[in-house]
Amino acid sequence: MLAAALIVAFVVGPRLLASNAASHDLRSEQRLADTFRSEFVTYWGSGDRSFDPGMQRVVDYWFRYHLAKGLFAAALLVVLIMLGAAIWRAFSRTHGWRAAGLAAGGVLATALAVVSLAAVMANIHGMAAPFGSLLPMLFGAPAGPLDSTLQQVRQQLAAGQQSPPLDMITSDYVLFHAVMAVEGAIVVAGLVVLAVVLWRRFSRAERRTRGVLAGYGLFVPVLALTLAVVVVANTTTAAHPLPGLEGFFAGGW
Template sequence: MKRLAVLAVALIVAFVVAPGRLASAGAATGELRSEAGLVGTFRGEFVTYWGSGERGFGPGMQRVVDYWFRYHIAKGVLAAALLVVLVALGVTVWRAFLRTRGLQAAGLAVGGVLSTGLAVVSLAAVMANIHGTAAPFGSLLPMLFGTPAGPLDNTLGQVRQQLAAGQQSPPLDMITSDYVLFHAVMAVEGAVVVAGLVVLTVLLWRRFTRADGRTRRVLAGYGVFVPVLSLALAVVVVANTTTAAHPLPGLEGFFAGGW
């Protein structure tokens, strides 16, 4: 149990500090490792990209997109490893809880709840990095907003004008395609996870009918929590499916400053 806990802490630290280093290893992207550097570089390259009138990326934008692709891969792998460790830790903790009593059992119960919560966060991180990897350009777009000034303000105004007029240009076509891909992947991965959670719910309640005592209470708790989580995720799936099928309203709202 202690080894799993130490491994989980190490993976959490790695998840926070390692992706930027891994994504920039062997590439001339050192300035992209800081948030300010990444945002500033992407905003400048976006202005250049929009002004080019081309669908394909120039070398500068491609460098940023490639870095962000590698960054999401690194984060996704670390998040997946953390998820596996947290699930194993949670199972180990709850099994120990069932064998103990008193204050030790209370401490284990807290540990079980904490590991479950962190596992849910890790699952969300895995999903976020999957669609970030699938559509790295689309996942960079929120960085355009905040405190833009000068050329970026003008560029975003032109994007909004084209969207409002129903016009299409090669850069806007690329933006739309990656926006749709981003939300479509979110919908698909969400549907897969919902299906898995439904199966898990059935298995939990089947075991519940054969269990007794504290085991029964633990299974009942997860038997309620897991379907609630699946319902929340199902709402996300529906929202992203709708956005992918009808991207224009979402894009207009997005470039109006929403995400």
């Protein structure tokens, strides 16, 4: 029940907790996107690196949104890990149809835990670089002033120019990917340690428990390897942001 309540809170809660008297209108996803696009045009036209009050309002809201969402995801991850461990312990002592049901529950808890881990990571780098994580909302807008602004961004990138707003865009883009790389590397290290622990326990476990440990002992390294690829990609992007930025503003998000 707690896991189900946290899933609902993860979906519904962040927009309510992130908004205040000055940003309650941003709870609507469409309103948030429209406001950010409008403020981006104004921000780019200002020629300043620092945000004006309108853009700051949107960025602050998005920071609080990721903070709330990340906390819900972290709480859900802890609950799912505890639930999964309890299910697999019960499975090792059970036989027949009940064991099959517990095995299905254990697999589901594991899958949800992986999704929760991904959500925690996504919201950490979204919180670290809220402006950078808002940038994908620039695309898909109806024709208007934003088209001209995006074209100017592309032209500056192609020409190697660096205006104060573009410097801010680049900095947050680099920070976004750098945080992804760092948090990914930390998780990879944790998964490697977990895999070692699982295989050590495998050699001392009873026959029925060995099946569970072997399954996780194979799954965890695969997950670590997959995440390691993501770490390398984000490290490369953070170190050499220009190609990624050009592709991004060309619509390659």
